[in-house]
Amino acid sequence: MASKSTKTVVVHMDVRKLKPEPETNLPKLRKAKLEALIEEAVVDAYGDEEQKVGFLTMLQEHLALPFSVSILGVEAIVEKVDMTRDGQIVAICRREGIRQRVEILDLPLPKPAPAGSEWIAAYSYWNRGF
Numbered sequence: 001m002a003s004k005s006t007k008t009v010v011v012h013m014d015v016r017k018l019k020p021e022p023e024t025n026l027p028k029l030r031k032a033k034l035e036a037l038i039e040e041a042v043v044d045a046y047g048d049e050e051q052k053v054g055f056l057t058m059l060q061e062h063l064a065l066p067f068s069v070s071i072l073g074v075e076a077i078v079e080k081v082d083m084t085r086d087g088q089i090v091a092i093c094r095r096e097g098i099r100q101r102v103e104i105l106d107l108p109l110p111k112p113a114p115a116g117s118e119w120i121a122a123y124s125y126w127n128r129g130f
Helices: 031-042 047-062 119-128
Strands: 067-071 074-083 089-095 098-103
Touching: 031 047, 031 119, 047 074, 047 089, 047 119, 067 089, 074 098
Parallel strands: none
Antiparallel strands: 067 074, 074 089, 089 098
16 A cells, blocks of 8 residues: 655745725824714714715815815815715816816825815714714
């Protein structure tokens, strides 16, 4: 009877870390501050759609516009904040006469972040289901 040889087999697995969320430079706020901002934005709002409109209103009132951003290494100007037909809050960015909508939570804010950016942080926290 032939003897079976046991060989050690080494399997190399490609273990990759999940990519972190894109760096947006959101201001770091305490949970209590975020919750106070959320409460202010969604007061008298019923349901997610009305609450998003509450955040849009706060962003339009408090976010210091215009400001410069770098998107994929290209400088652009954030002119305003708006809402798409499907309910996304977006930044309207312009460069050389061309406008592009960028979802507000994907917008890479400059350092230092513009005044009012705490509302983006509060919206991000709310959007994650605080």
